[in-house]
Amino acid sequence: MPDSPLLTEASSRLEPALKYAEVSEEIITELQFPKSSLSVSIPVRLDDGSLKMFQGYRVRYNDNRGPTKGGIRYHPQVSLDEVESLAFWMTFKCALMNLPYGGGKGGITVNARSLSKGELERLSRGYISAIADFIGPDKDIPAPDMYTNATIMGWMMDQYSTIKRQITPGVVTGKPISMGGSQGRETATSVGAFEVINTLLAKFEQTPQKTTVAIQGFGNVGATLAQLLSQVGYRVVAVSDSQGGIYASKGLDIPSIRRYKFANQGLQAVYCENSVCNIVEHEVISNADLLKLDVDVLIPAALENQITRENANQIQAKYIFEVANGPTTSEADAILEENECYVFPDILVNAGGVTVSYFEWVQNRSGYYWTAEKVNQRLKERMNIETEQTWSIAQEFSVSMRNACYIHALNRLGETRTSR
Numbered sequence: 001m002p003d004s005p006l007l008t009e010a011s012s013r014l015e016p017a018l019k020y021a022e023v024s025e026e027i028i029t030e031l032q033f034p035k036s037s038l039s040v041s042i043p044v045r046l047d048d049g050s051l052k053m054f055q056g057y058r059v060r061y062n063d064n065r066g067p068t069k070g071g072i073r074y075h076p077q078v079s080l081d082e083v084e085s086l087a088f089w090m091t092f093k094c095a096l097m098n099l100p101y102g103g104g105k106g107g108i109t110v111n112a113r114s115l116s117k118g119e120l121e122r123l124s125r126g127y128i129s130a131i132a133d134f135i136g137p138d139k140d141i142p143a144p145d146m147y148t149n150a151t152i153m154g155w156m157m158d159q160y161s162t163i164k165r166q167i168t169p170g171v172v173t174g175k176p177i178s179m180g181g182s183q184g185r186e187t188a189t190s191v192g193a194f195e196v197i198n199t200l201l202a203k204f205e206q207t208p209q210k211t212t213v214a215i216q217g218f219g220n221v222g223a224t225l226a227q228l229l230s231q232v233g234y235r236v237v238a239v240s241d242s243q244g245g246i247y248a249s250k251g252l253d254i255p256s257i258r259r260y261k262f263a264n265q266g267l268q269a270v271y272c273e274n275s276v277c278n279i280v281e282h283e284v285i286s287n288a289d290l291l292k293l294d295v296d297v298l299i300p301a302a303l304e305n306q307i308t309r310e311n312a313n314q315i316q317a318k319y320i321f322e323v324a325n326g327p328t329t330s331e332a333d334a335i336l337e338e339n340e341c342y343v344f345p346d347i348l349v350n351a352g353g354v355t356v357s358y359f360e361w362v363q364n365r366s367g368y369y370w371t372a373e374k375v376n377q378r379l380k381e382r383m384n385i386e387t388e389q390t391w392s393i394a395q396e397f398s399v400s401m402r403n404a405c406y407i408h409a410l411n412r413l414g415e416t417r418t419s420r
């Protein structure tokens, strides 16, 4: 077994679900290993004329249920191990949502903010040239993840189409609308999470007006979710980005923070010049402080491994909704359960993104495009069906929602494997 601590940690999640899932040992053994992993070196001409090499990866973890599907991350910490564990989670997320996909993921080890737009475009096109034979609309379909967006997906689709000499919108999702993107994809992960949060908190009779929320990560997903929550009365008291966070016990003015963040590229700007923003009596806090705040709901929406055995005992929130992939380690999970903190897992909470990516792929293949209302209505239906089914499994077996999600996904993966 290769040295893959992140993948080993990710796949350890299967063990507790095995007692209840109706699958054979063989399938479990198969699911411990990625189907195929590709490492590529990407040469990029920088603006100053020099040549720089970047390392990229694409992993197709398991394709029993269909073409592999998953985003592409640009981050300095990206490694093959990280991409494999993200692709593992995609396999279970797609099965949990009953999408006709297996799991995949990609990434480039890069600080995207250090590149000019032209350099970023050359890197993105170079990556697709390097992996073009590994992906395809019936094989493996990339999408956005951290530090990638619709513009980058557009370059990637264009590059793939040039290589294949055929316009191929279904090879990548999360594209600009003008290139075959779907209405609602940009907000899908947040809209899906919002649906799950409302449905599950209602089961605990926790109303928005009585609920305080802290969100780690104020990017595409975290900022939109903060807005959706505050619009219906949740009190969002703390948000953060990679530079740190802000806290105000009376609640933050999310629309004005969003405007400020996107104009200035950092929350730091919000608290440096807060006169422009309607924040009253706020405190500057660190990301570590944010996780330990006395709030009802904690939403990690940035990187993995944020809640660990080192800080789990200091978490005061009663409910954690994992919008990021893999923010809680298994050791932390055990501590949180002991402390009666409910953890709602990533593979359910953030599944809205891949669900609308599926809708985009369906629209690309049929050439018929849906309205934003239709997309959002179908997204909400899907989220509600799987949330309720998972909740029933959790009640039936008296297990955590994480275990219930894995049981549900494993049963689907097992059924397909047996049929095949």
Ligand SMILES: NC(=O)C1=CN([C@@H]2O[C@H](COP(=O)(O)OP(=O)(O)OC[C@H]3O[C@@H](n4cnc5c(N)ncnc54)[C@H](O)[C@@H]3O)[C@@H](O)[C@H]2O)C=CC1
Pocket (backbone or CB within 6 Å): 144, 145, 146, 147, 148, 189, 216, 217, 218, 219, 220, 221, 222, 240, 241, 242, 243, 287, 301, 302, 303, 304, 323, 324, 325, 350, 351, 353, 354
């Ligand atoms: N974009 C999508 O459709 C989906 C994203 N996700 C997950 O959601 C999470 C966030 O993704 P996006 O919002 O798309 O990314 P993004 O790139 O738009 O935003 C990431 C945010 O996290 C912040 N951040 C980075 N490092 C941090 C740190 N150490 N501490 C606190 N904040 C930090 C950044 O400043 C930024 O505000 C990731 O875990 C991603 O895998 C999951 C499903 C779909």
Ligand SMILES: O=C(O)CCC(=O)C(=O)O
Pocket (backbone or CB within 6 Å): 069, 070, 071, 072, 093, 141, 142, 143, 144, 145, 173, 174, 325, 350, 351, 353, 354, 355, 357
């Ligand atoms: O939209 C997609 O296909 C995948 C999104 C993703 O990478 C994720 O859910 O973590």
